[in-house]
Amino acid sequence: NAGVMQNPRHLVRRRGQEARLRCSPMKGHSHVYWYRQLPEEGLKFMVYLQKENIIDESGMPKERFSAEFPKEGPSILRIQQVVRGDSAAYFCASSLYKGWETQYFGPGTRLLVL
Amino acid sequence: SQELEQSPQSLIVQEGKNLTINCTSSKTLYGLYWYKQKYGEGLIFLMMLQKGGEEKSHEKITAKLDEKKQQSSLHITASQPSHAGIYLCGAQYSGAGSYQLTFGKGTKLSVIP
Numbered sequence: 001n002a003g004v005m006q007n008p009r010h011l012v013r014r015r016g017q018e019a020r021l022r023c024s025p026m027k028g029h030s031h032v033y034w035y036r037q038l039p040e041e042g043l044k045f046m047v048y049l050q051k052e053n054i055i056d057e058s059g060m061p062k063e064r065f066s067a068e069f070p071k072e073g074p075s076i077l078r079i080q081q082v083v084r085g086d087s088a089a090y091f092c093a094s095s096l097y098k099g100w101e102t103q104y105f106g107p108g109t110r111l112l113v114l
Numbered sequence: 115s116q117e118l119e120q121s122p123q124s125l126i127v128q129e130g131k132n133l134t135i136n137c138t139s140s141k142t143l144y145g146l147y148w149y150k151q152k153y154g155e156g157l158i159f160l161m162m163l164q165k166g167g168e169e170k171s172h173e174k175i176t177a178k179l180d181e182k183k184q185q186s187s188l189h190i191t192a193s194q195p196s197h198a199g200i201y202l203c204g205a206q207y208s209g210a211g212s213y214q215l216t217f218g219k220g221t222k223l224s225v226i227p
Contacts, residue, residue: 004156033213043202043217056211091156095213103215105149107156 002027004094004106005074012112013082021077021109025094032075033103034067037089049075082113118205120218127193128226135188135221137203145206146186147215148177152199160188190223198225 005024013019025032034046046059049069057067064082069075079086089110093103117140127133137146145164149157161170163179163186170177174191190197200222204215 006156031213033215035215035217042219043204043215045214045216048213056214058211059214093157093215102147102159102162103213104159105157110154 004092004104006090006092006106006109008109009107010110010112012114014114015083016081019079019082019086019111019113021079021090021092021111022074023077023092023094023106024074025092026096026104029094029096029104031095031097031101032069033093033095034075034077035091035093035105037091037108039088043091046077079111082111084113087111087113118203118216118218120201120203120221122221123219124222124224126224126226129194130192133190133193133223135201135203135223137186137188137205137218139184139205141184141207143179143183143186143205144208144212146177146179146183147204147206148186148188149202149204150199151202151220157202193223193225195225195227198223 007022030051032049035043036046037043047067048056052071064080066078089108091105091108093105095101095103119138121136147162148160151157161177166181166183168179176189179186200220202220203218
């Protein structure tokens with residue numbers, strides 16, 4: 001499968017726990033974007049990363065959220081001390097180049113915080 | 115952030131009928147993407163439009179971008195149950211943060227056999 005891979009597809013956490021969401025971009029893509037889809041709302045941009053660099057994290061909540069895209073391995077979106085309001089679908093997209101290139105999306109991770 | 119409006123919010127059509135979904139931006143677009151999302155799944159890329167007046171087709175789906183680059187429409191001809199899902203338009207604007215896609219809230223399409 002040459003598409004964007006995300007895992008886990010579903011994640012259940014209790015309040016206060018940590019959530020780690022993984023994203024493997026399409027083969028050859030070095031640009032990764034994370035979006036969040038809250039219930040009854042549209043997709044919102046969170047962060048844009050290239051290998052080993054965070055380019056734009058203007059859409060990330062200031063606390064508890066972090067993202068990385070190491071030289072080797074998938075991109076990780078980490079949410080510490082989750083709260084019920086973090087329950088959402090988190091989508092990762094990748095592109096070959098930045099800017100005007102088409103962003104291809106993964107299947108998403110549905111996070112449920114109890 | 116720029117406003118992107120999609121209409122209608124939901125649509126129920128009989129199989130075989132044509133339909134149109136609209137996406138309107140409050141500012142001039144650099145690019146406009148159409149995606150389809152099946153319930154509980156990821157987004158499938160359909161088409162991308164950049165030039166004013168541009169029109170693209172794939173199978174029974176046609177997307178257009180107006181000359182002013184502020185409005186796009188997605189037209190499905192002879193709809194089928196396989197067309198059911200949520201259609202999302204995503205906008206790109208020039209300038210800082212141009213890689214960010216701003217999405218509409220989506221149009222939920224149901225096709226009745």
